[in-house]
Amino acid sequence: MGDIEGMFFKVRVSERHRDFLRYLWFPEGDTSRPPETYRLKAHPFGAVSSPSCASAALRKCATDNEHQEILRKFYVDDYLCASFVATEAIETRKIVKDVCRRGGFNLHKWVSNSKAVNDSIPPEEISKSQQLNIESFDPPQSERAWECSGIQWRITLGLR
Structure with missing residues (x-):
């Protein structure tokens, strides 16, 4: 399982659409002064449109790189894939990460x-919860799989 880092912020908004993502800012928090207007250049976390725009960008990325099949294993920014053979899982992780x-x-x-x-996996890319107890798995840890769905994965050893 993996997660796309800051997915929404990686998807740029075209110049012509930035007016839809305007916001007001009071310089130095002084509300007695007129606010300044800014426009976002990337999709913000929390905007209703952000998940669909980010998913469209991920679909485009998969299509451009001829790896459309990986999309079935993503839920917004979470990647979840099963394998019964460790060498296959290692290779799949490298391919998906590269795409x-x-x-x-x-x-x-x-x-x-x-x-x-x-x-x-390079240590800086391993989940923080996994880094805490990577050797013993005692007691088995739980990891949130596809957070929005509420699914939890109970991690246990056993892959060949």
Whole structure:
């Protein structure tokens, strides 16, 4: 399982659409002065349109790189994939990470129930909860899978 880092902020808003993402700012917090108007250049977290715009950008990235099949394993910015063989999981992680990188997305916070897979991941890319107890898995940790759905993954060892 992995997560796209700051997904919405990675998707740029075209110049002609930035007026839809205007906001007012009071310099130095002084509300007695007239506010200044700013426009966002990237999609903000929390805007109703941001998830669909970010998903469209991810679809474009997958299509451009001829890896449309990876989209079935994403829920907004979370990637969840199952494999029964560690070497296959390691290779899949590298391919998906590379495809996302080509689209300007950084896939990180990796979690696996395989020591071999975890050992193949650079330490800075492993989920913080996974880093805390990566050797023992005692007691088994839970990791949120697809946060919006409420699904939790109970991590246990066992992948060959």
